[in-house]
Amino acid sequence: MTTTRLDAGQLLDRTDALADLLIDTVDGGASVGFLAPLDHAEAVAWWRERAAGVAAGQLAVWAAHDGDRVVGTVGLDFPGKPNSRHRAELVKLMVHRDARGKGLGRRLLTTAEKAATAAGVTLLHLDTETDSPAEHLYRSAGWTRAGVIPDYAASPAGVLRPTTLYYKQVAAG
Ligand SMILES: CC(C)(COP(=O)(O)OP(=O)(O)OC[C@H]1O[C@@H](n2cnc3c(N)ncnc32)[C@H](O)[C@@H]1OP(=O)(O)O)[C@@H](O)C(=O)NCCC(=O)NCCS
Numbered sequence: 165m166t167t168t169r170l171d172a173g174q175l176l177d178r179t180d181a182l183a184d185l186l187i188d189t190v191d192g193g194a195s196v197g198f199l200a201p202l203d204h205a206e207a208v209a210w211w212r213e214r215a216a217g218v219a220a221g222q223l224a225v226w227a228a229h230d231g232d233r234v235v236g237t238v239g240l241d242f243p244g245k246p247n248s249r250h251r252a253e254l255v256k257l258m259v260h261r262d263a264r265g266k267g268l269g270r271r272l273l274t275t276a277e278k279a280a281t282a283a284g285v286t287l288l289h290l291d292t293e294t295d296s297p298a299e300h301l302y303r304s305a306g307w308t309r310a311g312v313i314p315d316y317a318a319s320p321a322g323v324l325r326p327t328t329l330y331y332k333q334v335a336a337g
Pocket of ligand 1: 258259260268269271290296
């Protein structure tokens, strides 16, 4: 399995495989911005829309490949504001259900954290559904729980769920 950072062209080339991963994640009940069932065309369109941000350097996307499949991904969103250049948001950490529990999620998280520090970022933040499996991963990777917002987003089944905010201060590389 190889993990690569995608440029905009590579992302556009892989939107079908990335869409399959997004759909699997939503089908599995994870709150990543969508309701179930997620249509393949809608998932492809969502990924295609990310290409402009990647081309502009506002978004970094990594994909873990197993042959033609994308079995994992993670992103870093860099805010464009002049007062926020030290900060990035960790977004869309997803591992396909049949690839979970083997360390890939942790490896993707480490990859994004290292890239962030190499880019001079000193503060990372994210939000994740409260009590989701991802919380254990973030806490064990040294992230600090900042608080909970109730009724933040609907689960794929349409039920409002709280989100937990996390941050991690890192040394610039
Ligand atoms: C969260 C996610 C990325 C973890 O991916 P993964 O490849 O299974 O993670 P890893 O195998 O690296 O495991 C990382 C840690 O989480 C733990 N973990 C993984 N799945 C778990 C589960 N269902 N329940 C409890 N702990 C779990 C592992 O035991 C491991 O901890 P350890 O090293 O102390 O044993 C994956 O479950 C996923 O894609 N979930 C849906 C999307 C999502 O919620 N993303 C986060 C949005 S911010």
